Structures are given as C-alpha cells and as structure tokens.
Amino acid sequence: MGIYVPTLLAATNPQAGTLPLNANEVTAALYNAAYEDQNGTAFPAGLTAAQVIASLDVTTSTVADDDLTIPPGNAVTLKNTGTDAEACTLADGSEIGQITTVQMVEDSNGDATMTVTTSTTVATVIFADVGDTATLQWRGSTLGWVLLGCFGLTAQPTITL
Numbered sequence: 001m002g003i004y005v006p007t008l009l010a011a012t013n014p015q016a017g018t019l020p021l022n023a024n025e026v027t028a029a030l031y032n033a034a035y036e037d038q039n040g041t042a043f044p045a046g047l048t049a050a051q052v053i054a055s056l057d058v059t060t061s062t063v064a065d066d067d068l069t070i071p072p073g074n075a076v077t078l079k080n081t082g083t084d085a086e087a088c089t090l091a092d093g094s095e096i097g098q099i100t101t102v103q104m105v106e107d108s109n110g111d112a113t114m115t116v117t118t119s120t121t122v123a124t125v126i127f128a129d130v131g132d133t134a135t136l137q138w139r140g141s142t143l144g145w146v147l148l149g150c151f152g153l154t155a156q157p158t159i160t161l
Contacts, residue, residue, distance in 0.1 A: 008057065059073060062105070063088075066097040070102055070114055072138070080106035090145065098136025099148070101132040118144030126158040133157070 003146040061071060070077050070090040079088070079102055081116050090102070102114060104127040112127040116136070125134045132151030136145040150157050 005006060006053050045105075070100075072098070074100055076100075078105040079103065079112055081108055081110040081127070082110045083108045083117045084110045086110055086112045090113050090114055090116050090136070092141070093145065096138060096140045098138040099135065099137040102127070103132055103134060104128075106130065116145045119146070120144055122158045122159055122161060124158075126160075128152075128157065129154040134147040134159075 004105075048062050061074055061076075062080065063070060068086060068088045070079070070088050072093045077100065080105065090100070093100070102125070104112060107128075107130045114125045114127065114134070115126065116122050118141065122136070122145065123149075127134075131151070133152070134150040134157060135148045135153060137148055138144070139146050147159065150159060
C-alpha cells in the first residue's frame with residue numbers, strides 16, 4: 001500500500017505522483033521538503049514531520065466534567081469526567097473532510113458516553129479511562145461522522161454501532 005504525495009516529492013523525485021511510496025521515501029520527502037506555515041513563514045529543510053505538525057494552527061480545547069457538548073470544529077478535544085456518568089454529544093461537522101479527535105485526559109471515576117449525532121459507522125463511544133481516544137471524520141450529511149480509529153491505554157473504548 002502506498003500513498004500519493006505529489007507536492008512533497010516534486011523537488012526530490014522526478015516521477016512524483018506516479019509511484020507508491022514506502023515509509024522511508026515519505027520520511028525522506030518530508031525531511032528534504034521546504035514548508036510554510038499558515039502565515040507564509042518558511043521553515044528550513046530538515047524538520048521532522050512532528051515539528052511541522054506541531055507548528056500548525058490547530059484548534060484544541062479542554063471540555064470540563066459535566067460539560068456535555070463536544071465541539072465538532074475542534075481538531076482535538078481533551079475531555080475531563082467527574083464522579084458520575086456523562087452523556088456527551090458530538091454534533092454534525094461543518095466541512096466535509098473535517099477531522100476531530102476526542103481524548104479523555106482526566107477520569108474521576110465517571111465514564112463519558114459520546115453520542116454521535118449523525119453517523120453510519122458509530123452511534124456511541126464510551127470513554128472509560130484516561131487515554132481513551134477516538135478520531136472521526138465528517139463526510140457530509142449522508143454518511144455523517146466516520147470513525148477512523150480509536151485507542152485506549154488500558155482497553156479500547158467501547159463502540160456501539
């Protein structure tokens with residue numbers, strides 16, 4: 001399985017866009033490419049992918065315990081829970097392709113059950129432990145939120161379809 005990264009390889013590979021890439025080729029392309037941030041400020045070549053990603057303007061917020069709305073416009077939402085069970089809601093996205101990640105960062109012994117308003121792949125995600133994470137992509141009003149993946153440090157979050 002390869003990935004298509006024509007703009008990154010244009011300067012490093014004359015056959016850019018025509019071949020599948022392995023991880024080493026992608027890493028080399030990222031390392032040798034020149035980048036600009038959202039303000040047009042150039043980064044020097046030689047940055048790692050993590051350094052480039054860390055420099056991007058990403059909307060992140062922490063949602064307090066007993067705050068039951070997961071902001072769909074955030075790239076990352078860090079969720080705290082209280083001592084009781086919480087029923088959270090992830091509303092519809094606003095742009096097709098938008099990705100949001102929700103992660104439990106504080107657990108006071110209450111689970112957070114996130115109901116996804118519109119989705120053909122997931123109805124709820126139950127965050128029970130610190131580190132439980134789910135990443136979803138908005139695919140429009142027909143498909144809704146599509147679950148891209150989930151992860152748990154203790155056990156995977158419970159998913160209902």
